[in-house]
Amino acid sequence: MKTIVTGGTGFIGSHLVNSLLKQGREVIVVSDLAHLGIENLTDLGVRTSDIELRRADLSDYHQALKAMEGANCVFHLAARVGSLEYLHGSELAELAALQTNLVIDANIFRACLEKKVRKLIYASSVAVYPMDKQYSPGAVFSEDDLEFCQNQPRIINPDGGYGWAKLMGEIELNWMKGIDIGIARIFNIYGENEPLGEKAHVIADLIQKAILYPKEEFIVRGDGKQSRDFLYVSDCINALLRLEEKISNLNESQSNLYESPLIINIGSGKPVSIGTIAQKIVSLSGKDIKIAYDSTRSVGPISRTADITKAKALLSWRPKVSLDDGLRHTYFWIQKYKKAEK
Numbered sequence: 001m002k003t004i005v006t007g008g009t010g011f012i013g014s015h016l017v018n019s020l021l022k023q024g025r026e027v028i029v030v031s032d033l034a035h036l037g038i039e040n041l042t043d044l045g046v047r048t049s050d051i052e053l054r055r056a057d058l059s060d061y062h063q064a065l066k067a068m069e070g071a072n073c074v075f076h077l078a079a080r081v082g083s084l085e086y087l088h089g090s091e092l093a094e095l096a097a098l099q100t101n102l103v104i105d106a107n108i109f110r111a112c113l114e115k116k117v118r119k120l121i122y123a124s125s126v127a128v129y130p131m132d133k134q135y136s137p138g139a140v141f142s143e144d145d146l147e148f149c150q151n152q153p154r155i156i157n158p159d160g161g162y163g164w165a166k167l168m169g170e171i172e173l174n175w176m177k178g179i180d181i182g183i184a185r186i187f188n189i190y191g192e193n194e195p196l197g198e199k200a201h202v203i204a205d206l207i208q209k210a211i212l213y214p215k216e217e218f219i220v221r222g223d224g225k226q227s228r229d230f231l232y233v234s235d236c237i238n239a240l241l242r243l244e245e246k247i248s249n250l251n252e253s254q255s256n257l258y259e260s261p262l263i264i265n266i267g268s269g270k271p272v273s274i275g276t277i278a279q280k281i282v283s284l285s286g287k288d289i290k291i292a293y294d295s296t297r298s299v300g301p302i303s304r305t306a307d308i309t310k311a312k313a314l315l316s317w318r319p320k321v322s323l324d325d326g327l328r329h330t331y332f333w334i335q336k337y338k339k340a341e342k
Helices: 011-022 039-043 061-067 084-088 091-114 160-175 202-212 233-248 274-285 309-315 323-341
Strands: 002-006 026-031 052-055 073-076 119-125 180-186 188-190 219-221 227-232 262-266 271-273 292-294
Touching: 002 011, 011 026, 011 039, 011 233, 061 091, 073 091, 073 233, 091 119, 091 160, 119 160, 119 233, 160 180, 180 233, 188 202, 188 233, 188 323, 202 219, 202 274, 202 323, 219 274, 227 233, 227 274, 227 323, 233 262, 233 309, 262 309, 271 274, 274 323
Parallel strands: 002 026, 002 073, 026 052, 073 119, 119 180, 180 262, 188 227, 219 292
Antiparallel strands: 227 271
């Protein structure tokens, strides 16, 4: 079986490629290689001879169509992603996320239909859920909080251009017939190979600050009370693989209960405040770090936690890596990476 991973040189994609290879799969990695080479793959021990690498600009339909040639299964992870500032820092950032991801998704979906791909797993996001609820303390999201009925969700209020693009991606997938589809609404994933620099998410950002301290201040956005649902990358990969396995026999065994596309939240199911994350990272550093809070900076949603009841029931999956273990792995990976930069 030929399996394509778009965005396979990225953070989650590189780990997914590595796991697929361990299953003995024939893996095709599709990437534009514009901002990132294959270092994430080689860091995980993947050799160029282990994969077929197809370089393609997926915003060009003809390149996307050629890239999907010969695939039985496609994991579509390619997207414009990044930090709060990178995706939502300005009107231009919002529009860039919207435009880029809308075009890439539409091209991949159309190409999958044209090339008669049998299975498609789409990396969606918590960003599709209504923002009014995301600004409520203690908010927990189940798949039913954004339910499609005759292609119309109950509430349309996603998180900026990125959220709108992911929502439109889900709507498009609801139009597609003759292909098994899984939609993974992914929450906050962290671990080795995650982006650093301007695209860094909160855990990587704070770890970098701890490593550089005292040359750089250890500043946390907001008051630290905002919470997120953090899941270590290996648990995310296991969930994606279980989702692919489930949709393979969905029509046979679950046709009376669930129809394609099958939508699943992928998260830990546990809210953790950013202040708690900061304290744990300071502890890992072994330094006497003074944590500073900057309430003038935007923090995004107040609360985002996944209800993973459906994932546990349908995928027989649950997170295995504790937050403390995951943070330790990530801290020492970033520390090693920063030393290699010098």
